[in-house]
Amino acid sequence: MMTCRKTTQSLMPAVTKDVKQLNAGKYDIYPFASLGEGKINNGYRSLAQWIKNQSAVAIDGYIGNDWNGVRSELDEILSKEGLAINWIRTTDLLKTESEIEQLVKPFIGEKGEVWGRRASISLEDFFDSEKLSKNHLKQNAINISIGVGASLVNKDVPVIYIDLPKNELQYRMRAEKANNLGKQHRDDNQETYKRFYFVDWVVLNEYKSKILPSIDIIVDGQWTENISWAFFRNIREGLHYLSQNAFRVRPWFEAGAWGGQWMKENINGLNKDEINYAWSFEMIVPENGLVFESSGNLLEIAFDWLMMLQAKEVLGADESRFGIEFPIRFDFLDTFEGGNLSIQCHPRLKYIQDNFGETITQDETYYILDCKSDAKVYLGFQETIDPATFRKALEESVEKNEAIDIEKYVQKHDAHKHDLFLIPNGTIHSSGKNNLVLEISATPYIFTFKMYDWVRLDLNGKPRPINIEHAFKNLDFSRKGKKVQEELISKEAVIEKGDDWQIVHQPTHSEHFYDVHRLEFSGSMEVETNDKCHILMLVEGSSIIVETKNGFKTRYNYAETFAVPAAAGSYKITNESGDKAKVVKAFVK
Numbered sequence: 001m002m003t004c005r006k007t008t009q010s011l012m013p014a015v016t017k018d019v020k021q022l023n024a025g026k027y028d029i030y031p032f033a034s035l036g037e038g039k040i041n042n043g044y045r046s047l048a049q050w051i052k053n054q055s056a057v058a059i060d061g062y063i064g065n066d067w068n069g070v071r072s073e074l075d076e077i078l079s080k081e082g083l084a085i086n087w088i089r090t091t092d093l094l095k096t097e098s099e100i101e102q103l104v105k106p107f108i109g110e111k112g113e114v115w116g117r118r119a120s121i122s123l124e125d126f127f128d129s130e131k132l133s134k135n136h137l138k139q140n141a142i143n144i145s146i147g148v149g150a151s152l153v154n155k156d157v158p159v160i161y162i163d164l165p166k167n168e169l170q171y172r173m174r175a176e177k178a179n180n181l182g183k184q185h186r187d188d189n190q191e192t193y194k195r196f197y198f199v200d201w202v203v204l205n206e207y208k209s210k211i212l213p214s215i216d217i218i219v220d221g222q223w224t225e226n227i228s229w230a231f232f233r234n235i236r237e238g239l240h241y242l243s244q245n246a247f248r249v250r251p252w253f254e255a256g257a258w259g260g261q262w263m264k265e266n267i268n269g270l271n272k273d274e275i276n277y278a279w280s281f282e283m284i285v286p287e288n289g290l291v292f293e294s295s296g297n298l299l300e301i302a303f304d305w306l307m308m309l310q311a312k313e314v315l316g317a318d319e320s321r322f323g324i325e326f327p328i329r330f331d332f333l334d335t336f337e338g339g340n341l342s343i344q345c346h347p348r349l350k351y352i353q354d355n356f357g358e359t360i361t362q363d364e365t366y367y368i369l370d371c372k373s374d375a376k377v378y379l380g381f382q383e384t385i386d387p388a389t390f391r392k393a394l395e396e397s398v399e400k401n402e403a404i405d406i407e408k409y410v411q412k413h414d415a416h417k418h419d420l421f422l423i424p425n426g427t428i429h430s431s432g433k434n435n436l437v438l439e440i441s442a443t444p445y446i447f448t449f450k451m452y453d454w455v456r457l458d459l460n461g462k463p464r465p466i467n468i469e470h471a472f473k474n475l476d477f478s479r480k481g482k483k484v485q486e487e488l489i490s491k492e493a494v495i496e497k498g499d500d501w502q503i504v505h506q507p508t509h510s511e512h513f514y515d516v517h518r519l520e521f522s523g524s525m526e527v528e529t530n531d532k533c534h535i536l537m538l539v540e541g542s543s544i545i546v547e548t549k550n551g552f553k554t555r556y557n558y559a560e561t562f563a564v565p566a567a568a569g570s571y572k573i574t575n576e577s578g579d580k581a582k583v584v585k586a587f588v589k
């Protein structure tokens with residue numbers, strides 16, 4: 001049985017009795033939504049009982065699952081009952097490794113490059129059509145195809161789908177227990193992640209939405225000795241309920257070259273032995289999951305399922321524009337007692353579309369959730385900037401491995417709590433140390449063109465890739481001098497107020513497709529969704545209660561990200577703290 005994961009982070013507990021109960025006001029790293037009693041089962045035994053009554057089953061699922069482990073657990077139980085099983089492994093039906101390498105080549109760039117291009121192939125392309133179409137079925141046995149693509153083999157049979165959270169997939173990758181689709185040889189983690197991101201995840205998500213109508217059972221594959229499983233119809237009901245009310249995704253956390261100590265100190269349940277925490281995947285949905293609970297059992301599924309089934313309810317009017325792509329991302333960048341981020345920029349819209357196959361680009365903002373008195377944000381060029389001189393300085397710094405005086409070229413601004421720095425694509429920027437940045441951004445998150453990384457090493461002891469070439473194709477040199485203060489630091493204004501509440505607008509740049517409001521109140525506030533999804537966070541105060549008009553009621557604590565889908569219609573937020581509560585709300589313009 002595979003037990004390997006390489007991380008300092010704990011696995012999510014499989015049962016609620018192992019989840020530490022926290023007091024109000026404390027950030028909870030294991031948020032879940034309850035489905036009611038008896039909807040989630042635990043263990044292989046009960047799953048085997050269900051399989052026993054079928055004549056054929058496809059056990060399909062996401063990459064990174066321990067297929068051999070699942071097979072041997074089920075085989076043991078079923079054979080003890082005297083049942084004959086014909087196992088058909090999808091890995092035996094794939095094309096050869098070199099054929100698959102050719103297939104994915106156009107989408108993974110050169111070795112060493114950070115980015116590829118979103119794949120436009122499908123899962124069938126990975127299979128040898130002759131092997132796939134052969135009759136694999138046996139009489140007098142339960143025919144079970146197992147592995148990624150199992151329902152391509154055993155068509156029109158009940159489907160059990162094993163999902164796997166993206167953080168666990170990466171921990172398995174780092175332990176050399178998970179690899180890319182059809183790949184036997186190991187590459188380094190950066191290459192493997194690139195291929196996951198640009199090929200495997202794209203292909204598997206498309207396939208998942210195709211087979212969705214035939215899925216009967218969904219399994220959470222993150223635990224190795226055990227499983228949680230549920231009938232898909234119950235999960236669908238749960239997803240529908242979330243789409244009418246509010247939800248949090250399960251956040252996860254990563255250390256990094258410039259990471260800080262704020263999250264370690266303020267977020268319960270994180271391993272304190274980790275060197276630092278740089279990122280929180282608060283709500284970077286391509287990498288987050290939703291957790292359901294029933295009778296004390298937990299089961300996590302990828303966020304994608306919600307969008308595949310309920311995009312219209314979640315996004316309302318904006319569904320016609322974004323489809324099943326969730327447009328807004330929240331994450332933390334923690335540099336408290338850490339370092340500066342790299343000096344960087346993000347691609348222009350056309351560039352990300354033409355080169356990487358994305359649809360929207362990485363237009364960001366930095367909301368300062370907390371900071372020390374000396375904290376700074378690097379943003380925009382000095383009035384005197386000369387692109388050629390700047391480029392030469394950057395290139396020389398790489399060549400000679402020497403520090404440069406970046407402030408000669410880039411402006412440095414004081415950061416204060418609740419400031420909003422605007423970083424539309426092409427803008428040079430970086431967060432300095434001693435900030436806890438809440439990044440409110442368009443969803444893309446890996447398209448960072450680093451120009452200068454302070455001649456420092458990553459946690460693996462190697463310098464991080466620098467991409468001056470890409471950066472110079474995207475930098476906007478007109479964002480300089482006075483214009484930076486005027487256009488890239490949001491000027492807030494009160495746009496509505498009542499006795500004990502007000503709405504503060506923190507306008508974004510004209511290139512941002514989303515906007516930001518801050519709701520400030522002592523008692524409670526009614527908010528209309530106006531057919532838009534709201535992504536929110538309590539940024540001052542200890543906790544709030546959110547109630548939707550459908551009767552849903554829950555508590556959200558300081559620094560937790562939550563979303564209220566368009567279909568909720570309206571919701572009431574009540575302050576539980578002594579002082580004023582401040583809630584940041586982002587939404588598509």
Ligand SMILES: O=P(O)(O)OC[C@H]1O[C@@H](O)[C@@H](O)[C@@H](O)[C@@H]1O
Nearest residue numbers: 340341342344364445446448450
């Ligand atoms: O390139 P480093 O220094 O790691 O900073 C990286 C971070 O920068 C921010 O502006 C965002 O773009 C993040 O998505 C990214 O992870």
